[in-house]
Amino acid sequence: MKAYHHGDLRRALLDAAVDALGEAGPAALSLRDLARRAGVSHAAPAHHFGDKAGLLTAVAIDGYRALALALAEARVRTGSYREMGVAYVGFAVGHRAHFEVMFRPDLHRPDDPELRLAATKAGNALAAGARDLPDGPGPAAGLAGWSTAHGFATLWLSGALPRSLGPDPIAAARTVLGAPAL
Template identity: 60%
Template sequence: MARQSYHHGDLRRAILDAAIEAIGESGPGAMSLRELARRVGVSHAAPQHHFGDKAGLLTAVACQGFELLADALTEAGGELLDVGTAYVDFAVTHRAHFDLMFQPKLYHADAPEVRAARERAGLALAGGLQRMPAGPGTASAHAPLAAWSIVHGFATLWLAGALPEDMGDDPAAAARPVIELLFARGG
């Protein structure tokens, strides 16, 4: 459904919001600048003026996603379980961002602002490992990758509807025992 014509304010923000909505509906690959212009009620050239091309717009969305993820992980505190569940919660509540962020061929992944935001999110996720209980593999240099793999994999499976139905309806709560299992104390 077409929105009313855009009249004033932050056009860049309006285009970003429309892009997030379109990605949520059809995925990042299906979105077009022309369709976004129609949704916002501006000329087809307006998105190009602000973002250059589709990859430029998707770069802005991915950057925003990594910033939002970094904020969510930082706000969760330093405990691995809290950071991990915040990651899963982010994926579910910001699905359009999440769907795009890990498809770097669709945007300018080497853009300095994306690299900085991605690094900030990575550091926030790795920060949870600092207070992790000692257990099998926790001293490994691969522990951060293992932790990320667990939470990212769980989030992806949840979003795909591929997990057992008895997991409940709270993805963060369902993820918690899975995260605990990987880093349980050896005995």
């Protein structure tokens, strides 16, 4: 056994947090439960993250980095802003735990520098795709696309969308994101 010095307790706690968030949502997350899952004492998480908000800030940072990668990948793969929106939905559904923490400022530290940087980079990845749009419309079109993808993702996750869309969020997103504007 390793007793003291876990090896990479920080990573283990983050992984446990993602698991726990996926099982019961952010409201039910407990630092002590994460410690139990990682096999350490109840106060160990505080050493690495300070407090609960610190841990969730780290989760959000991981999330923004993964989102930026997913968006950039979709852009080089398809060259389509709409498909970047589909990828955005795919990230939200596939990394629900991260996604739910990222856009909830009351759960983390919104002004953490590292968080701000990661969020900005993800925003830049999106904005780069928006510039590929068939030119003409102003910068509002990029925000409209972001809003649509983000709204579809959160509505899907909250279970508010009608079942007629079918079970596959990616296919449903491709349908809805292709619909004409308001």
